[in-house]
Amino acid sequence: MATVWDGQKDGEEPVAAATLASQILEHADRDVTFVVHLVGESQNLLVRHFVVFIEIELAKRDIGYDAHPFLRPFIETHARELTDFVLQGVGLRHQFGLQALETMAGDPARLLRVDLWDSLRSHINDAQLRFASGVGGLQRLLIQIRADA
Numbered sequence: 001m002a003t004v005w006d007g008q009k010d011g012e013e014p015v016a017a018a019t020l021a022s023q024i025l026e027h028a029d030r031d032v033t034f035v036v037h038l039v040g041e042s043q044n045l046l047v048r049h050f051v052v053f054i055e056i057e058l059a060k061r062d063i064g065y066d067a068h069p070f071l072r073p074f075i076e077t078h079a080r081e082l083t084d085f086v087l088q089g090v091g092l093r094h095q096f097g098l099q100a101l102e103t104m105a106g107d108p109a110r111l112l113r114v115d116l117w118d119s120l121r122s123h124i125n126d127a128q129l130r131f132a133s134g135v136g137g138l139q140r141l142l143i144q145i146r147a148d149a
Helices: 017-026 041-060 071-093 098-103 108-148
Strands: 033-035 095-097
Touching: 041 071, 041 108, 071 108
Parallel strands: none
Antiparallel strands: 033 095
């Protein structure tokens, strides 16, 4: 016999779609959020920024593309990871409940733009600091690889 989910009683039929939609909207003020998600050229700008940032950080430690054949994919992968860190942070930071969106007054677009700018700046700085603080490990690893070669 098939196991029935605990919330459903034996013989109980699932509620109609319209009823379920109404039940969900009853909780909308606390459960429905709109999340900012940056796409397109904005993502590409971040990736390109982090590629250059990583190249500069590595160059400060005399690490160039000639240090290892996998350095380019390393840089590209980490640039995308740092971009994802920024995008996820901004998205989590800017969740708006349904009620908040319905009651915004004044010039919410301008306030949102300033808030997004501040959040982006903060997350980009955090991502850069995160990478710069760990790049010494890469430097030690490359030195070890050269010594073993």
